[in-house]
Amino acid sequence: MKRWILKWREIGGEKVSAIGLGSWDVRNPKAFLEVLLEAFSRGVNLVDTAEMYKTEPIIGEALAAYGDKDSIFVTTKLYPWHLKDEEECFKALERQRERLGKVPDLTLVHWPEDIATEVRVLEKAAEKGLTRMIGVSNVNKEQLEVALSSTKKHPIVAVQNKYSYTFRRTEELIPILEERNIALQAHTPLDKGKFPRNLLEVASEVQLPPATVALLFLLSRSKVVIPIPKTENKKHLEEILLALETELPEEALRKLE
Ligand SMILES: NC(=O)c1ccc[n+]([C@@H]2O[C@H](COP(=O)([O-])OP(=O)(O)OC[C@H]3O[C@@H](n4cnc5c(N)ncnc54)[C@H](OP(=O)(O)O)[C@@H]3O)[C@@H](O)[C@H]2O)c1
Secondary structure, eight states, X not given: OOOOOOXXXXXXXXXXXXXOBOOTXXXXXXXXXXXXXXXXXXXXXXXXXXXXXTOHHHHHXXXXXXXXXXXXXXXXXXXXXXXXXXXXXXXXXXXXXXHHTSOOSEEEESSOSSHHHHHHHHHHHHHTTSOSEEEEESOOHHHHHHXXXXXXXXXXXXXXXXXXXXXXXXXXXXXXXXXXXXXXXXXXXXXXXXXXXXXXXXXXXXXXXXXXHHHHHHHHHXXXXXXXXXXXXXXXXXXXXXXXXXXXXXXXXXXXX
């Protein structure tokens, strides 16, 4: 029996599933398209792409096949060299719109080079309606603070950083993000499918797949955390969706900690 997901988060005041799907390194676009459609039909309404990934066309195809494009929240990311001036940024976002078949809901600076300028250029694009919301990716605390103080009309609504069971440095940002209700999209949340021994042990004790345990651990850390794992495998998708329907016992969380 198919069940509906039960956990939700917010980005910019809009309701999104507590887990989204990433799209880096898609090997089989047809299989990925099927995974996306299955995930959308089960209530996942968040998907991540970037100019760099070249997956906008396949996501655009999935959105068209699904039908209700506006109900799916699409995050994209621009190269910093397309954020040096407004014209380059506007052209890049026009290309994103064409490939996706809709205006991106959220556009991020993929990685910072001159974060104050990049954020201001993105803000201009939001004013022109070329992206609905803006944010940053791969930032440290100092870069985040510069970004936050560089926007006036369009706030930073999300940060996308590496955050996984084995990589916790991003946790230093969580107090700032919680205070401002900024989402933390956790990239590489499955450590690429390589799970450490103690996580495997806990997974075996609670009889859940290691990927489910890794995602539950991240979700337990803060209400702003939204993991964005990537899969093009339906069995793996089920393990990811399971994290939206279950919880870890306190004892398991303590052992993971
Ligand atoms: N902002 C940035 O700079 C940045 C950097 C990296 C990633 N990202 C975003 O974050 C997303 C996720 O990161 P990622 O793709 O690098 O790494 P990830 O999600 O940690 O791991 C993906 C790998 O794990 C495998 N996998 C998926 N589900 C699994 C499961 N249930 N059990 C075991 N293995 C599983 C996938 O293989 P199958 O496909 O065969 O399932 C794939 O090889 C990316 O796709 C991208 O959208 C952003």
